[in-house]
Amino acid sequence: AQTVTQSQPEMSVQEAETVTLSCTYDTSESDYYLFWYKQPPSRQMILVIRQEAYKQQNATENRFSVNFQKAAKSFSLKISDSQLGDAAMYFCAYRSAGGANSKLTFGKGITLSVRP
């Protein structure tokens, strides 16, 4: 079974600064997807960024980028130029690429606060 670990329960960043959120995972599969989801307080969970395991290049979406280390099974999220609207809970998630369904396995999440 796959597991996702987010060991930092909370982090804080100054507005306009850069912050990195950590995630490790465990799997015996070679083909899979990794995701970072954002869940603002009392609002819907939205996809921030995804990474296909077969791609060596790290994914980037505007101010959000990942550092994907497949051998180390590490998948961190970097948020540049942090904004007040980035304050939320962030979840790292795993999905098999070849499975019969699109089940997501989530970590426990990290609460990010942004200081003005």
Add this chain to the structure above:
Amino acid sequence: ETGVTQSPTHLIKTRGQQVTLRCSSQSGHNTVSWYQQALGQGPQFIFQYYREEENGRGNFPPRFSGLQFPNYSSELNVNALELDDSALYLCASSLAGRSYNEQFFGPGTRLTVL
């Protein structure tokens, strides 16, 4: 394009009762997944429905059951409610058949069991 909607928003039940939660998929989506998110935790996969059939199940007892209708909307039913069933229940819809199918989440139903 209509997003994923869930009803009700909040629900309070007592132990032993039964509850039905509802989810309307995003337009054009044929797959619905349900997740349970306990307070301060990440969502846990309950099950997924594809074309009205259960297509995968997580580590949840049989008292958690579901349905998917021809219009791809879905219900989650929980019988014999327990205190530990108190959680945010999320549904997510997607379009199966592509190499990658993003899941879009609804706002959730907050269930409190007293």
